[in-house]
Amino acid sequence: MLVLRGFLVALVFLTPALLLPEISQDIAQGVTFLAILAAVVVVTEYSAAYPGLIEFRDAKPYNRTRFVLFFVIVVSVTLLQREIMLVTDSMTLFASFAVALGNLLDFSFSPVALLVASLPPGLSIEHLMIVQVSAALSYTLSLVGLFIFLAGLAFGYWPRRTEIFNVWVNLPNFDPTKGVDIVQRLERDAQINVALGIIMPFSLPALLHLSSFLVQPVTLETQLALVWGVSLWAFIPVSLVMRGVAMYRVAQLIRAQRRRVAEAQDAVPLPPQSAYS
Numbered sequence: 001m002l003v004l005r006g007f008l009v010a011l012v013f014l015t016p017a018l019l020l021p022e023i024s025q026d027i028a029q030g031v032t033f034l035a036i037l038a039a040v041v042v043v044t045e046y047s048a049a050y051p052g053l054i055e056f057r058d059a060k061p062y063n064r065t066r067f068v069l070f071f072v073i074v075v076s077v078t079l080l081q082r083e084i085m086l087v088t089d090s091m092t093l094f095a096s097f098a099v100a101l102g103n104l105l106d107f108s109f110s111p112v113a114l115l116v117a118s119l120p121p122g123l124s125i126e127h128l129m130i131v132q133v134s135a136a137l138s139y140t141l142s143l144v145g146l147f148i149f150l151a152g153l154a155f156g157y158w159p160r161r162t163e164i165f166n167v168w169v170n171l172p173n174f175d176p177t178k179g180v181d182i183v184q185r186l187e188r189d190a191q192i193n194v195a196l197g198i199i200m201p202f203s204l205p206a207l208l209h210l211s212s213f214l215v216q217p218v219t220l221e222t223q224l225a226l227v228w229g230v231s232l233w234a235f236i237p238v239s240l241v242m243r244g245v246a247m248y249r250v251a252q253l254i255r256a257q258r259r260r261v262a263e264a265q266d267a268v269p270l271p272p273q274s275a276y277s
Helices: 002-019 025-047 063-084 093-104 111-118 125-154 182-211 223-267
Strands: none
Touching: 002 025, 002 063, 002 223, 063 093, 063 125, 063 223, 093 125, 111 125, 111 182, 125 223, 182 223
């Protein structure tokens, strides 16, 4: 199982380089090195006896849901770029669907429109259209994945009440003994993560535009840069929202457990009092 996890993570890194045409040998070697490094990190983290960097590693299927969502986004954007590069006389159904999404989400102050507007001037209209279509596809897939995750929570699919949830193992960077009550801290951190996830698709393009005055502007003109840039732009905000919702759900579980313990203690009759007590 550990080897399978590492292989799947490496496959995510390798898929764009394998499917996209005209990838140079130097880029292929660099991507292969990153894929092997990511696989080693994942295998090491999941095989360690004590938690390290990966959160919710023992709370399946939370991480699996996020991984599948990210994999679907990366593969979908990659296939779209492949169809665009290997242009034919007529568009396929997949490309037509992506174009329709791009037109649908191209309105004022939408995340897709803001991302396109953040690109530096002087780029071709064709490249701006490609960015718009790719961003619309990845953003739609991320929202669908978020809806599926929330539906799973609503139906009690995660976390299951029959399973024990270890806060330390699943939140290794969260110190339950620090600061205020653990439930209040979890709810506060959950609200912060959800707020960041909602704001980020609108604020990140503005930050990219401002950073162009200090560093080289981001153009997303290369194939790999477009795939990874658009995929991360769509996935990271949704991942933050999912993390916030998961932390709030954990806080609810702790609160419910405390309530059950208090009710059990109240149900236990007090010992009889003697005259000398």
